[in-house]
Amino acid sequence: MNFVMKAALGGAGKDVGKMLGGEAEEKDPEAEKEKEEERQEALRQQEEERKDKYNKMEAEREKVRQGIRDKYGLKKREVVEAEAEAAMEQASEGSLTRPKKAVPAGCGDEEEEEEGIMDTVMKYLPGPLQDMLKK
Template sequence: MDFVMKQALGGATKDVGKMLGGDQAEKDPEAQKKEEDRREALRQQEEERKQKHAKMEAERERVRQNVRDKYGLKRREEREAEAKAAMEAGSEGSLTRPKRAIPPGCGDASDEGPEESLFEAFLKYLPGPIQEFFRK
């Protein structure tokens, strides 16, 4: 019978005292000090890692800036800001496209002389006898 009880409970008999709160009141002051020392060491390691990372990133940025200076490149933020400003400035007062985007001569016909028809423009590129044939 004793064997059956041990098998049924397994290793739970060891944890019964912990479940009742017996071990929580008796903590080893040495273990608490070791835990604090461990946490302090982890914090220091994390600080060192962050410092090392910041140093490496500063070195990378210095190399990037040297390349930008050498080839006359701009930072991504500067390029995006310029493109955004150009889009905003170019689209003032227009719903579809900026007015400056319309090439000269493609606007209103009132400021130009008489326009040629498409057929007449096409005839200019044909040989003489064919031009006369189509004009008749």
Template sequence: MDFVMKQALGGATKDMGKMLGGDEEKDPDAQKKEEERQEALRQQEEERKQKHIRMEAEREKVRQQIRDKYGLKKKEEKEAEEKAAMEAPIEGSLTRPKKAIPAGCGDDEEEEEESILDTVLKYLPGPLQDMFKK
């Protein structure tokens, strides 16, 4: 009967002690194997990243060839041009900023009166010009 029990359990009798909380066998090279495994994972990850960078560079090269062929611009360039166009004052626009109004056009009424008076004085005869200037 013992023979049959040993055959049924096989090598499980050795593991019974571990299951019940006995001491585990420690592999002396376990630490070294774990470090090698971690290094291999890091190396694989680095290779994957390098491959991705190379592929992306090739894709960008093809994209640039297409842009050159059809005269297209990059999205960033388009956005920069649109932003510059929005900032530039548009001639004759009703919504342009006040500081963009050229000098001599607009708010200073005294300047307009002086310029009109000077214009009228130019067409008057000499003695009348002297009277108005005094």
């Protein structure tokens, strides 16, 4: 019978009781505040537990990393970067401008590349056309 009632009303069975004069639930603001505070506290505790777990895992990873560094004689990345920066600063101590960056290979050699392209194209052309283009 309940099934037929729910199907007919589409899930509005709770509201029917209120409409007929049944007991209406009174919302207690204090109870709602307490529930909200408990929920917030639970969220804070979960967040703290998650952070503690993360810190513990990160500490374990760092132990493994340090073991590998010790085994193979590697330096920490931060130390290596600091030494590289110090070397760059020493190289540019006497100049007023920043140090020049190395020019990548191929930059500024455009004429040579064009000649290389022409040579490549010439290889695929028949003999008489090559003679005409060489002149």
